[in-house]
Amino acid sequence: MTSIPTHGTQLADRQQAKAALRQALQAHGGDPAQVPVAAAIERLVALNPTPAPAQATDRLVGDWRLVSAPSFPEGKPLADGRYSYTLGRLAFNMFQPQDMKLVINQVSQPVWPIADGPQHTHDIVVDFTTLDLEVPLQGRVRNLGICEPATASQLQVQFTGGVLEPAADSDRDHWHQVFGDPDAAPRLGLTARLQGLVLKLMFGLVPPTPMAPDTGRIEFQMRRSPKGTLTVLYLDEDLRITRGEKGTVLICDRQG
Numbered sequence: 001m002t003s004i005p006t007h008g009t010q011l012a013d014r015q016q017a018k019a020a021l022r023q024a025l026q027a028h029g030g031d032p033a034q035v036p037v038a039a040a041i042e043r044l045v046a047l048n049p050t051p052a053p054a055q056a057t058d059r060l061v062g063d064w065r066l067v068s069a070p071s072f073p074e075g076k077p078l079a080d081g082r083y084s085y086t087l088g089r090l091a092f093n094m095f096q097p098q099d100m101k102l103v104i105n106q107v108s109q110p111v112w113p114i115a116d117g118p119q120h121t122h123d124i125v126v127d128f129t130t131l132d133l134e135v136p137l138q139g140r141v142r143n144l145g146i147c148e149p150a151t152a153s154q155l156q157v158q159f160t161g162g163v164l165e166p167a168a169d170s171d172r173d174h175w176h177q178v179f180g181d182p183d184a185a186p187r188l189g190l191t192a193r194l195q196g197l198v199l200k201l202m203f204g205l206v207p208p209t210p211m212a213p214d215t216g217r218i219e220f221q222m223r224r225s226p227k228g229t230l231t232v233l234y235l236d237e238d239l240r241i242t243r244g245e246k247g248t249v250l251i252c253d254r255q256g
Contacts, residue, residue, distance in 0.1 A: 010047070017044040018239060022067075025251070029081055030069035032249040037068075041241060041249065045233045052152035053232035057113075060232075061120065064240060066107035068251040070126075078103065087164075090126055090141045094208055094220045095164045096181060101131035105138070109252065114146065122147035122157050127167070130178070137175055138167035147230070155230045161206075161221040172216055179218070180211040 021040040028034040032041060050056045075083040082105070088098030106127045111120050122145035130137045142163040150156040166175045204223030211218050234241040238254045 010049070014044070014047045014049065014236070017047055020044075021251070025068060029077070030067070031071060032068050032251065033071070041233070041251075045241065048234045048236075050235040053235035054149045054151060054153050054155050056235060057120075059235050059237065060240075061111050061113065063255040064109045064111065064252040065255045066109070066250060067253050068249070070104045070107050072248065073246070075104075084131055087141070090128075091143065091162045091164065092159075092205065092220075092222070094162060094205065095141075095179065095218060097178075100178070102128040103131050104128055108255065111147070118148045119146050120148065121145070122155075133178065135171070135174060137170050137178060139170060139175070139179075140165050140167065150229055153232055155232065156227055157230050158227045159222055159225045161219060163217060163219050164208075165215065165217040170216070175216045176211065176213075179216070 017040070021037070021044055024034075024037045024040040028037050031037060050059060053059070069077075069081075070083050071077070072083075072085070072089075074089050075085050077083055082103050084101055084103050086098060087095055087100040087102055090102065104126055108125045108127075110123055110125070113120055124143040124145065126141045126143075128139055128141065130139075140163075142165070143159055144161045144163065145157055145159040147155040147157045164179065166172065204221075204225075206221040206223065208218045208220040228245050230245075231243045232240065233243055233249075240252045240254070241249065242252075243249050
């Protein structure tokens with residue numbers, strides 16, 4: 001006779017699967033595409049305790065921190081395990097200098113209700129350090145987004161703009177020199193300029209505001225951002241696994 005798993009057994013199985021996933025991440029540079037990590041994800045997803053995760057507001061909300069590698073498209077892994085991107089790649093090419101190389105220190109995502117409706121924030125917050133400056137600077141790119149349930153397991157996601165700002169202890173004068181020049185854009189070829197124009201027309205991109213002299217903050221708006229979907233593969237009280245439309249898998253820990 002086959003025994004029916006009890007709640008305690010299910011919880012123990014999940015805890016073991018979560019521990020195995022964390023071990024696989026540590027052993028393989030946090031890369032979800034590595035076979036042992038992908039297998040550990042698959043085992044854990046089969047134990048998902050939340051039947052309709054995209055609609056489980058009580059578990060979705062909170063401050064989440066990326067624990068898998070930030071291996072987004074066009075990223076370059078470094079010898080120390082971190083990833084490098086250009087400022088342009090991290091922020092829709094809206095901030096200057098676009099070709100500034102940055103090292104990602106941490107990626108987080110605050111998901112909180114917007115008013116009393118079905119929408120929640122879906123910001124992607126990237127803390128970075130400049131890579132090639134003689135005196136490195138630390139800052140943050142915040143891609144502002146909103147989400148709401150599309151199906152039981154999918155969220156509809158849309159970005160609305162972005163913010164570039166220095167870390168609290170960054171040298172403000174140095175920050176202004178590096179990021180405060182709106183004319184620091186690289187010379188682009190005709191094809192790149194046309195692509196940029198098309199994106200601005202399609203997405204309703206509004207040019208960034210001048211840098212605020214007191215805070216070093218720069219903002220831009222995106223008035224017609226395309227809507228995408230994000231599949232929630234696993235969700236419990238402290239772990240979330242999602243897959244984007246292009247197959248990118250992100251594993252996040254709850255921070256609050």
